[in-house]
Amino acid sequence: MTVYKSALCGCCEIWTEAAKEAGFHVVIEDMEDLSAIKQQARVPESMQACHTAVIGDDRKYIIEGHVPLEAIQKMMSERPDIHGIAVPGMPQGSLGMGYDPKAKYTVFSLGNKASDAPQSFMTMGE
Template identity: 55%
Template sequence: MTKTITLMSVALAMGLSANATVARAETLDADNQIMVFKTPWCGCCQAWVEAMENAGYSVETTDMEDLTTTKRQAGVPGGLEACHTAMIGGERKYVLEGHVPIEAVEKLMTERPDIRGVSTPGMPMGSLGMGDDPEANYAVYAFTGRADETPAVFFEAGKQ
């Protein structure tokens, strides 16, 4: 299901806010449900969504013109931002920033580390949604959402 929000003022006029949108993602119950916030014109984000659906995840998307507030509320560090932001998890919510590969999502949900989320910063060629090359090498970083902590490598694609 895709919802298009063309202007933040339209959302506000409807009684919604970025806070309400992120809070909605936190109401999901099952570990296989993903809420994705993306821009309406991003084809690579849609390719990531379809790959996650094909892997068995239930995905709901919300299209927004500007994801800045969503990323800030999700605790995504500036250097780890990518083109879409997602939430996954039952009782323990995690942020998935950008083209995070399925293997990294599975590792996250199996290990359940004490972090805020994981990020594939930028748009690495060969990442899921960006060509999906199993031999592409790029890092997925873990972040806590705390400003004083340096993100750590969580998963290295192409090295398994």
């Protein structure tokens, strides 16, 4: 997994460390401006958050924002026909944002086409 983030972002650092501790091989690319990465990764503006990651070998997926590890593991085990998953904004209680397993927020799937509307992939805190 390659994570594109700001060197100054503490919540991104917490998220990245948690991914490492969960066994993901993580390469960090610190950047001042992530807008080009988000555009290249085709992350809709409504789904954007503070960091963007790319995961996979033969099949690449986008991970946008404070996506919980369970959602990443589900995506990687099921290999759905999607572009990636996202947690827009910075919801309180999400991984890196004062993690609380009871926090309620939605993980969205991003479609393969830019015109595809994000869909619910997983609901957290239920």
